[in-house]
Amino acid sequence: MDKFANVGWIEMLLMTLIGFGVVFCVLVLLIFVMKGMGTIFTRQKKAEKAAKAAAAGVAVAEDDHHEAISDQEIAAAIITALKLYKSNLHDQESEMITIHRIARAYSPWSSKIHGLTQLPERK
């Protein structure tokens, strides 16, 4: 604990500010590094596509946004939209009971005495 004997509020506040500042600076530096890397790769990709398109004699699409969307993402979007649409479709129930009790009149068709186990009567 001796190490911190001279540490007071001022030192603690300074440590906080410097610490938070360093976290920010390091991560901001990483943003520039990653942006730089992203730019290089995006350009490279564009150049490759342009070369391919030129070889095939097809004009390169201008819209980068659409290029970035892969087939899988389109499929995922369609599936999600369908799921959302179908999840909103419900059978509308009237909530009325439609089964009515029917009083059955006697019918020989349901009579057991005319069942198949009855043997023909010999007279």
Place this chain on the structure above:
Amino acid sequence: MITLLQSNFILDSLNDFVSQSGIGLFFAPGGWKMAVMIGLACFLLWLAIKKQFEPLLLLPIAFGMLLTNLPGAEMFHSEFFAGGHVHWEHFAHGEAGLLDILYLGVKLGIYPCLIFIGVGAMTDFGPLIANPKSFLLGAAAQLGIFATFIGAYALGFAPNECGSIGIIGGADGPTSIFLTARLAPELLGPIAIAAYSYMALVPVIQPPIMRALTTEKERVIKMKQLRQVSKTEKILFPVIITIVIALLLPSAAPLVGCLMLGNLMKECGVVDRLAKTVQNELMNIVVIFLGISVGATATGDSFLNIKTIFILCLGILAFSCGSAGGVLLAKLMNLFAKEGNKINPLIGSAGVSAVPMAARVSQTVGQEYDHSNFLLMHAMGPNVAGVVGSAVAAGILLAFLG
């Protein structure tokens, strides 16, 4: 017979037997603490099993706590690690038990680094590479660490303890354990339990803060589709990050280096067997060792005091400030962003690590206001940036206070 019972030898023997039994030790001075800790361990086991609060870690932690507080069992000897040093002579003389040996992995900072290899192998940094601005949200969410650092000092903690308590705000268990084992090992039990408990409570803590700091209009902002990231970029990312951070902040190199090693194993695609091992077998084994040995440090004497209550309160403050920091910076960034490039501020709260739970919270809250708004991948950017940010913050605190 009566003469036999009245003899001192028998009475003394019976007395010794009862006083040396576990139950007898509960009635010894300070024995009540062990009873309370056993009750607390059982409560944590219930939380882990019944409520499924981070069960993979809370279960071994709770069981380690149970083992270390069984009176008379003497499963863990904190005196072997007194004064912040390992007293190797006890290990050389064979006095150390299983938990003492397992705790060496925590004390020497081995387990958190091994877990970080596994975390790296399970993390997709693609959303962060596609949108590097997410690093800013990850940095802002570290506000929780530094606000708690000052808050802990105001409550009378020593500066090294403040650093350990502050790191709870990183919402990153291995980082908290790594830093605490070096700065304030006596607080390891309460800090680990606070960190993991609050990580499990992220879906409860964050949404009210997110709603309080955003307007309904902001919550329905739809973000632009992220660009596709090539495999080469994903392979270069861990290498570049390791070099940059290790050069700027060597004290953060062990954590960041291990995280990026795991990620490189996953992304390069040539060591699938290793990547699978670190994601599954290695990770699981280390989690068991880490959980039991961290739980073992939570003895009655170290846990049942006012400091633990302060740590639990400061933990909430840390998580809340971290979440608020991310959301507020996202709002600030929107002031300067062009229409169409705006950020949904709900993803800012994902800047506290807690991967991937914090990102899922952003997605869930976002969907409450617009079912067609999918924020998960956008929130994963700040979420993984938070992992890097908290490791950097731990490195800074270690450099200042270690």
